Amino acid sequence: MAKKEEKKVQPTTEELSRELRGYIAQIEALRAEIAVIDENIASYRTAIKTINNLRDLGKGKNILIPIGAGAQIEAKIEDPERVVVNIGSGISAELKAEEALTQIAKEIASLQALRRTLEEAIAEAYAKTEELLQKTREIGKEEGKSSK
Helix, strand or coil: CCCCCCCCCCCCHHHHHHHHHHHHHHHHHHHHHHHHHHHHHHHHHHHHHHHHHHHHHCCCCEEEEEEECCEEEEEECCCCCEEEEEEECCEEEEEEHHHHHHHHHHHHHHHHHHHHHHHHHHHHHHHHHHHHHHHHHHHHHHHHHHCC
């Protein structure tokens, strides 16, 4: 028996466009996630600076703490070596300043690893987008030739 030749079915430009829009939406969502990660990293870095600055000022110094709407309240540093940090699931723990700095550095490293993973996913989505654009151009040329 002779095998029937299988004709490769080419996707339509509409199908490719729909798939392309999906990848573009995915890229935008990944970029938004990266922006949130960047904000969190910046917040952690601010915490590190603040802990170090308070330690440098030392015990007994008066400071002003912002409480919102441009208002501040005066406070005294009692023990700059004692820091309360979030350790996950809404639970906080008191740590020595050095331990808190280590904990925060671990959080930053974890977020940076997640950021790299998301950047890789964006690169893959871009590659797929370029591939789909090329297919769309090729199909468009073929459709243009067949309509003449």
